[in-house]
Amino acid sequence: MHGVSGGTAEKILDHPIVVRVAGDRHAGFYRPRPGSGAAGGSTDGVAVEAYRWGALTAGAAVRTASMVLLLPFMLGNLAVWLRPTPTDRFGLLGALCRLLAGTLTAAFVLSVIGVTLDLVGWQCVPYDRCREGRPYLSWLDELPMGPRLALLSLIPLLALRLIWGIGVRSARAFEAFGPPAPRPETSELPESLNTRGFWDDERTTAWLRQIHVGVGAGTLDASLLAGIADPEAPVDRLLVVAAIGLLGFCAVLLCLPVPATRAGVRRLLRPLRAATVAVTVLALGYAALRAGDPAVVGQLPGYEGTTSGLITGQGVLLVLLALVTILVFFGIHVAYPLYQTTWLLALAYAALFLPLAVGAVAAAAAQSPPGLEEIARSLGRGPVTVLRTVTVPLNLPGIGAGAALVFLTCMKELPATLLLRPTDTDTLATELWTHTSVAAYAAGAPYAGLLVLLSAGPALILARRTLTAKDRP
């Protein structure tokens, strides 16, 4: 009998005397005390046992609210766990999932901003009719827009602090199960969920927690500044750029794998923490000191666009995740004999770049005079001869251009190659990625140089063909 309940173990087992047979006060297994009788509703030969999480908040409303709040994060986690890890050796899907999770944090903060800064501070307080029935808001009207929004920004910050606190508490609760398993200082995750020490990943959670705090603070700073900033003032522009820069820094960090060592984590998180605090303090301080009211029209400036952009970004990320997952699913379940062979890679290249080749050939075909094939057939030549002697020679420039374009694109293609290539096969692009992703730029340079050299050949041929065609009348 397993379940989540606000009740005691005695209540779950319907027995007055129970003992904990495993676990601790946070979570444990409980059974009726031997010799104290059977549990209610039990049958002979069946050992009744309850697994109970301790100190859970009870109540349907709170539980439902928690579910709604946590659902996006659950989905993010699901996406991470469902990703085809064995094929995601370079963490591409992981990066996409982390970015998606980052957008969820931004959405959470934006939703609080929507209520506080936008609805209350921007759309209600400046209007007498809105304040009429809400005397508790009247004191806010005495403040100029800048200080008012700065004050209201403390609520999203508190919400962010709450999420941060929950995250810290969860990590500590994990540690309560016992001494942490010795864990190698490596970025590679164990494959199985029941591997010892799998859940003790303070380094990862600390890393992600700090980045998400950065994302939330950056979202708040950018939204606040969008409401009060004067686009013509250099200081305002600088602050907006700083807030957007903070968000960009967080996005870059989300794309990177978790540093292999605690020192590596600290090295990157320290500037992030400093940037988060500095930009937030500056934004709130600047808003608090700003006198004069901007023109209040409609919604908080930039809020609508930011929300729409965020939703669009989430949609794009989800579609990308789905496409990559479908491709890998196809490889595993439909074309398993092809899976992780050069043929599947070739198939993926064909699917990805066929439109490129078709476009080039179609453009060349459109330029050749119409009706030539018909004339050729009227002169007694069959379809195959016409194809060989007229159609193909006329379209050769287009076919060549298409082949060169596809060749160039295949050489620098990365996502599909990383996911689908055979284990022992590397391309120039994957070698370049392998080295640059660990900042070994010197090691990646030869591959980059070779890519440029190989690209130059087809590019030169295409350029010469174009020039020759221009010489013709």
Add this chain to the structure above:
Amino acid sequence: MTTLTVRAASKSYGAVHALRAADLTVAAGTLTAVLGPSGCGKTTLLRTIAGFERLDGGEIRVGDRPVAGPGLHVAPHRRRVAVVAQDGALFPHMDVAGNVGYGLDRAARRDGRIEEVLSLVGLAGYGKRMPHQLSGGQQQRVAVARALAPRPPLILLDEPFTALDASLRAELRTDLRAALRADNATAVLVTHDQTEALSIADQVAVMHDGRVRQTASPSDLYNRPADQWGAAFVGDANLVDATAHGSTAQTRLGTLPLSSSHHGDVTLLIRPEQLRLNDADTSGVPATVRHYLFHGHDALLDLQLHDGTRVTARILDQPTHYPSGTHVRLTVRGAAYVLPRPAPSR
């Protein structure tokens, strides 16, 4: 001997009827012009003869061999019907010799057929040139030579002079006719240019609304059109209502002799060149000049009779300028042609 027979050919593109039971017969060794306004179906007729389009109904024979009909569609390359396109459509990746020899087998190429047809079209020695090195007129000559080279039983020319300027067009027209005659080729020329059709064709088929309205020699077509539409389309025409009394008819232009005996109400065709202008104080029907259009070799006058009837006159031998408002008198030369009455609609 008949080379081409088209019988009740019909072809539709959705709701548009391009051909409605079109008939055409072409004798061996002749040039037939298919003349009609844009959209009349003449290009569709050519494409169905070439085999580029399937017939919906009717039949096409090349010589004695049916090539299209109910349940039959012979592929274009098996029909041996060569086509000369509007823009020449030379193969840009082949030189002139390659283009001309495209439809020839190896033996014919070795026998000097390429040089022979190039001479016929006045381009001897041009074999090594590439198409982009030729003028528009030269390209059309190569296209004609290419069609002539395999000695097909039928050559189809799809408005081959349209893209050329007026002087080059006249020269090429003459040379084309000479080349076709020299090779004893049978050809069908599709055109909307009356001058072109009347000047070089042995026979002209006038098409309108997907039907061949009349097939006749150029002079018969001009002098004896089958109906009012044909009379107005081929050349300028004065269509005058009259009452016939045997060999003469009473008209607004006076009593005129008829080309054939009729009685009762008729419509007469009087070509502008049949009208003669005289001074106001001489005999004839009085008229007033409304417009004077000078064409160089002749001039067209838009005239109004006293009862308001408008007629057109062409003057060749009177270089006099007639300002608007000039009063003249008109007489008619020769007999007036009585247009056949339209068939009663069923």
